[in-house]
Amino acid sequence: MAAVLEPYIYEGGIHKHTLITELLEDLGGYLIQKIPAATEVTLIMLIPKKDVHLVEELGKKLLGKLTPAPLTGTEIAVVSPTLAVHHLPHSACDVAEHLRRDGANTNMIGLARGMGRRVALSADYERRLINEHDIALFSFGTFADCIKNKKPKLFEGIEIPIVVTGGPDLLTEDVPNADVYIGNIGRVAHRLRKSEELSSLDIMNRKVAEVVGIMREDLSKDPLAVLPPRVMKEIYEQIPEIEQVLTPAPVTLQLDGLRVKLPYDEFHGKVENLEFDEGTRLMELARVLPxxxxxxxLIKIKRESEVGFAL
Known part of the structure; x- marks a missing residue:
């Protein structure tokens, strides 16, 4: 039976942080992302549940801190009707940053272009891009009527869970087709730094984590043929060009797959032919798509019921 992996973030000094990564590898965990910053380092990890205390003890010896990161392994689209410069500062920036603090990878998507909202989400390309993520979080403004009656049109064609933030204090049922609504996060003329604003962002993270929990529970009923972090590990070991990618998170985990930031035409063959120790190739376990x-x-991993076995 595969070990249950728990997501955590380690924050500490860069000195001797390799002791943490070496212990993690020995325990059978996965390092999702390493973010160095001057003398500090942040490690986003998946740790076997029964061994979390070992990493925590070592972290304390190194004067670091280990905290749960429930959104690790998710990619969230933070969608705004517009991200034009004359509409900034925009709360979507703080929304995306706060989600990242709990381990999520976020991509900000501004829909309006040119003449404005009349063409927002008018192209099927935009829907397809949003649907590549695990969750779509729509960041709206401060008018209740607009959120309830006009903006839900933007949800058409979105097939992933929809989380909505806005200024008014509304019920989720008030926003058609939204899975979750979080209030008190509207458009303001400043960064979200006040205590009540930060509390609203904390509530947002908790509710998004609840949605992720439901999605993970659904996956557990029919597990993936291979865990996304294991595929990520094989990519780093078998495709050395990934080390030359300068964009953040060259391999981005999703709940049911990965996004690999290499050119599709040049590298999809290498990705499809990734070989696991069991002798299986990735093309047998997943769909490799542009x-x-x-x-x-984009890699979307098949379910165990579809493949007939799981690694």
Whole structure:
């Protein structure tokens, strides 16, 4: 039986942080992302549940801090009707940043272009791009009527869970087709730094984590043929060119797959032919597709029931 992996973030000094990564590898965990910053380092990890205390003890010896990161392994689209410069500062920036603090990878998507909202989400390309993510979080403004009656049109064609933030204090049922609504996060003329605003962002993270929990529970009923972090590990070991990618998170985990930030035409063959220790190739376990984001590679892993076995 595969070990249950728990998501955590380690924050500490860069000195001797390799002791953490070495222990993680020995325990059978996965390092999702390493973010160095001067003398500090942030490690986003998946740790076997029964061994979390070992990493925590070592972290304390190194004067670091280990905290749960329930959104690790998810990619969230933070969607705004517009991200035009004359509409900034925009709360979507703080929304995306706060989600990242709990381990999520976020992509900000502004819909309006040219003449404005009349053409927002008018192209099927935009829907396909949003649907490549695990969750779509729509960041709206401060008018209740607009959120309830006009903006839900933007949800048409969105097939993933929809989370909505806005200024008014509304019920989720008030916003058609939304899975979750979080109030008190509207458009303001400043960064969200007040205590009540930060509390609203904390509530947002908790509710998004609840949605992720439901999605993970659904996956557990019919597990993936291979865990996304294991595929990520094989990519780093078998495709050395990934080390030369300068964009953040060259391999971005999703709940049911990965986004690989390498050109599809040049590298999809290498990705499809990734070989696991069991002798299986990735093409047998997943669909390797061209992403709508630039020319990246999108991997969607098949379920165990579809493949007939799981690694």
């Amino acid at each position: 992403s709508k984001m630039k020319d990246y590679i």
